[in-house]
Amino acid sequence: TEFVKGMAASGSFKKNGGQLTHPLVVKMHEIAPDHKVAAESIGKQLNLGVSGIMFVSVESAEEAQAGINAMRFKSNGGTRSEDVGQAPALWGLSEREYKAKADLWPLNPNGELINWTIIESKAGLEKVREIAAVKGIGVLWPGAGTLRGLYTTTDAAGARKFDEAGWEAAIQKVLSACKEFNIACGYPASPADIEMRM
Numbered sequence: 001t002e003f004v005k006g007m008a009a010s011g012s013f014k015k016n017g018g019q020l021t022h023p024l025v026v027k028m029h030e031i032a033p034d035h036k037v038a039a040e041s042i043g044k045q046l047n048l049g050v051s052g053i054m055f056v057s058v059e060s061a062e063e064a065q066a067g068i069n070a071m072r073f074k075s076n077g078g079t080r081s082e083d084v085g086q087a088p089a090l091w092g093l094s095e096r097e098y099k100a101k102a103d104l105w106p107l108n109p110n111g112e113l114i115n116w117t118i119i120e121s122k123a124g125l126e127k128v129r130e131i132a133a134v135k136g137i138g139v140l141w142p143g144a145g146t147l148r149g150l151y152t153t154t155d156a157a158g159a160r161k162f163d164e165a166g167w168e169a170a171i172q173k174v175l176s177a178c179k180e181f182n183i184a185c186g187y188p189a190s191p192a193d194i195e196m197r198m
Contacts, residue, residue, distance in 0.1 A: 004048045004090070013049070013090055020091060025052035025116065031063045039070035039079055046071065046102065046113070047085025054116040057143070059123040061130040068136035071104050071113055078104075107136045114138040116186060119174050120146035132177035141186035142174035 004024065007013060012022045026045050031038040042053055055067045072078025088098035103111035115136060119128050120143025132140055151167040154160050171187070178185035189197045 001048060004050070008049075008090055013092075020051065023051035024049070025054060025114070026050050027054040027056060030057050031055055031067045032059065035063070035066040035070075038067065042067065042070040043080050043083070044085075046080065047083060047087050049085075049087040049090030051112060052114040052116060052138070054118060054141075056118050057120050057124065057146075058117050058131055059121055060127055061134050064117055064131050064134040064137060067117075068104065068107075068115060068134060071115060071136075072107070073099065073103070075099075076103050076108070104136050105138060116141060118143045122150060125170055125173055128174055128177045129180065132181040132183055137183055139184045139186040140174060140178050141188075142171045144171060144188055147171065 007022065007024070013020055028041060028045065029038070045053060053067070053071060055064065058064050058067075066079075069077075069079045071080060073080045073082055075082065082099075084095055084098055084102070087102065088095045091098055091101070093101065101110070101112045104113050104115060105111040116139045117131065117137045118141045119125060119131065124131065125147075131137075147170045148162070148167050151163040151170070152160055153163070175185050177183075187197050
């Protein structure tokens with residue numbers, strides 16, 4: 001909340017050609033086990049004026065669907081309250097204009113909210129195809145850093161061993177699901193690996 005207030009006070013959210021110059025995507029806590037608490041949190045974040053929400057450690061289609069529903073107003077078939085908070089003011093719109101734009105892309109081609117969903121557990125990898133099939137995910141990410149930790153073990157002598165092939169297979173499994181369900185695949189690439197990842 002304080003971060004958004006500070007950015008607004010500095011003029012960082014000014015619109016250029018009808019678009020926010022600095023749309024804000026927030027990374028939230030896990031949706032499971034309490035979908036209701038997560039939905040309330042999603043509503044609060046959207047009412048601050050954020051443009052996107054990143055769901056971490058998603059492990060089921062039901063979890064992803066609950067989060068997607070929470071990003072959409074009840075009038076659009078979701079579970080989000082019709083309350084809009086300060087979001088219209090931040091976006092420089094009337095409440096009516098905001099409600100027309102504050103829907104989830106790609107479910108609504110004119111929607112200006114986006115969801116990013118991260119797979120970062122073996123349970124999530126097992127259900128990645130079911131998760132990728134949830135309509136409304138804008139970008140599906142392999143949680144590369146967290147997954148790397150899952151494929152790193154310590155032997156009896158205390159030496160760390162990294163299963164690079166297993167880690168890469170996990171990343172490729174998420175990419176495969178993205179391709180199958182025509183979803184953008186996010187990846188935290190660096191200058192050292194961006195060409196290979198592309």
